[in-house]
Amino acid sequence: MSDLSIFLVSAVLEHARQEFPRESCGLMVLVEGGLVYRPCRNLAESQAHFHLAPEDFARAEAEGEVVAVVHSHPNASPAPSEADRVMCERWGLPWLIVNVPVGHWQVLHPSGYRPPLVGRPFSHGVLDCFSLIRDYYRETLGLELRDFERPDDWWAKGGNLYLEGYEQAGFVDVTGAPLREHDVLLMQLRSKVPNHAGVYLGADVVLHHLQASLSKRETYSGFWAKVTRKVVRHRTLC
Structure with missing residues (x-):
């Protein structure tokens, strides 16, 4: 993620604005020639989380090496939620989180994080x-x-x-x-x-x-x- 460019962040933000007020999701893929952003479908029924379409992930893997997961926080800080931390560990990949409409962004890396058994917030399918x-x-x-x-x-x-x-x-x-x-x-x-x-x-x-x-x-x-x-x-x- 060290070579993340303004162009790539702009592409992520444009996708996030198109999906607003739903969360957008996508993947950073390393292909011949460099890093590209591939928007993916969010299959979640609610606007409060995302479920990246498995077919879109498979398509990205066929194109190159998936190096990061991307999603948006509509009208919220890009600071990772408890669910973000858990899912980042499950995926074993960095997560780029962007805020819309302001445009701030933050990168979360896997670190071995484990949520506490008592006092964790609820997120269906992640922390339930x-x-x-x-x-x-x-x-x-x-x-x-x-x-x-x-x-x-x-x-x-x-x-x-x-x-x-x-x-x-x-x-x-x-x-x-x-x-x-x-x-x-x-x-x-x-x-x-x-x-x-x-x-x-x-x-x-x-x-x-x-x-x-x-x-x-x-x-x-x-x-x-x-x-x-x-x-x-x-x-x-x-």
Whole structure:
């Protein structure tokens, strides 16, 4: 990214202004002759985040070496969000973030960042209840759980990801058995299917992450026990 030119930043900003007020996204690609910017489609349904089209990434890879991911922060500072930091680590590439309409920009590099388990902001598919469970299992037990694609509002669109996926993630149903530390509680909130989950920490405490809230520890009794539909335990802990 050291050879990022005014011309390339101008191209990024022009694309961001065209997509405004949605977030724009694209890729910096090293091709024969130098670095170029390739605008990509944002498949996200909301304006608050981006989902870069996989086909566009594949096309860029076929053209040259993808060296950076680019996206915009409409009406917001180019300072990276918590979700930006997490996704930068997942991609393993620098992120160029631009503000529109002002035009300020900032580059974020992978640094080994890990978000805290308690106090992280919510971002569906990046920092949500399932992300918290995966991070907890990795950091606390050294277990890497399989990730799943989670479309926005999947539970309202005929999806049943928790009940269909817990066995693939290495869990077994222990509903009705005494709760143990590290058990995962599958809960149902204003939905026809379980659409929320948390980790039981023992001593009647659950660690979970609700939409539009910070992740937190909370007493597991009353309401949370009432909305729990299934308790699952990782096979290695049975």
